[in-house]
Amino acid sequence: MLVKLRPDQVAEQWDFIWRAIEGALPPMVENKEEIKTTTLRSILIQELEVWVYITYGEETDYIHAVITTMIQGEPVFGNRDFLIYTMYGIGPVTDEMWHKGFITLLKYAKGLGCDKISAYTKNQRVKSFLHKLGAESYTYMTLKLPKGGDK
Secondary structure: OEEEEOHHHHHHOHHHHHHHHHHHOOOOOOOHHHHHHHHHHHHHOOOOEEEEEEEEOOOOEEEEEEEEEEEEEEOOOOEEEEEEEEEEEOOOOOHHHHHHHHHHHHHHHHHOOOOEEEEOOOOHHHHHHHHHOOOOOOOOOOOOOOOOOOO
16 A cells, blocks of 8 residues: 655654665766755655555565655646656565555545646656556656866
């Protein structure tokens, strides 16, 4: 089941949560220590939300995935976008788990009045899953600019 964590729950498990978020960051992200600090701040003030896909066992619970989300306002068109910022699989995540988790996020986003769900991913399995649900994909590209006086 996909469960949204409270900020205090994230703070209690921050090292574990951060490793999952860090593992899902795009390779062009630099200054990871600074990003770590700003990410925690964003979670504590509830700009960024953390979800875990967890199965409950008789003797132990198992976290399969960590997902972060946020609401983004699109200033030109006035849309509310539910952004899946990071997704990181820790253990086996079945197609059924992805589907159930996504349905939870879909209902949550609709309840918040969002117009669409967006996600950053290069994971082919996630892309395929989202395409089956009718998602469109676009190419987002980045080009690092030289620092200082470099050309």
